[in-house]
Amino acid sequence: MGKSWxxxxxxxxxxxxxxxxxxxxxxxxxxxxxxxxxxxxxxxGARALExxxxxxxxxxxxxxxxxxxxxxxxxxxxxxxxxxxSPDGNWTAQVQVAYPFDKNGVTTGDxxxxxxxxxxxxxxxxxxxxxxxxxxxxxxxIPANLHWRQDSRRLYFSEQAVAEGCLIFGNENGLYExxxxxxxxxxxxxxxxxxxxxxxxxxxxxxxxxKVIALRDFxxxxxxxxxxxxxxxxxxxxxxxxxxxxxxxxxxVMFNPCGPPDSSSVYRMNVDTGNLVALVEQDxxxxxxxxxxxxxxxxxxxxxxxIWHIDAATRTxxxxx
Numbered sequence: 001m002g003k004s005w006x007x008x009x010x011x012x013x014x015x016x017x018x019x020x021x022x023x024x025x026x027x028x029x030x031x032x033x034x035x036x037x038x039x040x041x042x043x044x045g046a047r048a049l050e051x052x053x054x055x056x057x058x059x060x061x062x063x064x065x066x067x068x069x070x071x072x073x074x075x076x077x078x079x080x081x082x083x084x085x086s087p088d089g090n091w092t093a094q095v096q097v098a099y100p101f102d103k104n105g106v107t108t109g110d111x112x113x114x115x116x117x118x119x120x121x122x123x124x125x126x127x128x129x130x131x132x133x134x135x136x137x138x139x140x141x142i143p144a145n146l147h148w149r150q151d152s153r154r155l156y157f158s159e160q161a162v163a164e165g166c167l168i169f170g171n172e173n174g175l176y177e178x179x180x181x182x183x184x185x186x187x188x189x190x191x192x193x194x195x196x197x198x199x200x201x202x203x204x205x206x207x208x209x210x211k212v213i214a215l216r217d218f219x220x221x222x223x224x225x226x227x228x229x230x231x232x233x234x235x236x237x238x239x240x241x242x243x244x245x246x247x248x249x250x251x252x253v254m255f256n257p258c259g260p261p262d263s264s265s266v267y268r269m270n271v272d273t274g275n276l277v278a279l280v281e282q283d284x285x286x287x288x289x290x291x292x293x294x295x296x297x298x299x300x301x302x303x304x305x306x307i308w309h310i311d312a313a314t315r316t317x318x319x320x321x
Contacts, residue, residue: 169238
């Protein structure tokens, strides 16, 4: 349709939809996140940081470090990082990934490095959630889909498998909750694949997988489910986002995903009834739902990077200047 796939790919990266990496990864290797997180409790009083003494944890919980570990020399590797700020502005979660290639693409080793930290704004506390070297093989996983409980007391993240090919949206393996009060992390979704998003109140999980969108509580009990088998053609769905009041979900459907994508639809779902409504349908501007706004509108980003707002009730669409 005369659109450039490269700008759209970059928009996807900014939105956390896909990793447009240049590494060779013809297949996906899923590394169970529990192997990364499970470790003995660590609390080191470095740099006068507050050290919390975790209470006994159950089998699903693991204590994490209450200090910032020494920096690692990654100057000979290709790196990437991204962050997310809590709703109250008091916490920042930051991911750092270093790949075993120098700036010229020459291999520098057979392992890649991942670090996830949650830092308090006043500097009084840092949680080191992940700090790990892993083997670089036919695919790799990274912590992704960072989002928060509305009261800023919990951080959520997923293990996302990265591979080349037609995968536009993240292929996630399990959703994890970081308790910022006592320093524990637990898996809250079981070994569930797809795209996973915790609700703003931290009581439910939305799961988009295998052309089905479902709601579960943290115990695994299913609340609602809607099939997407009415959508025709070659497509992929992703980018789940909750409305601030937890009553609605929105997600994006990309058509011709091996592309470049030539159109997209954005749907909203009523979480009480499971009713689906198309906000935009197979639009050639290739919209991606970015976030819900407090006034009941959904922010959309088009393939050229333009910002649009659509009213989720009236479906009135307006481009922002």
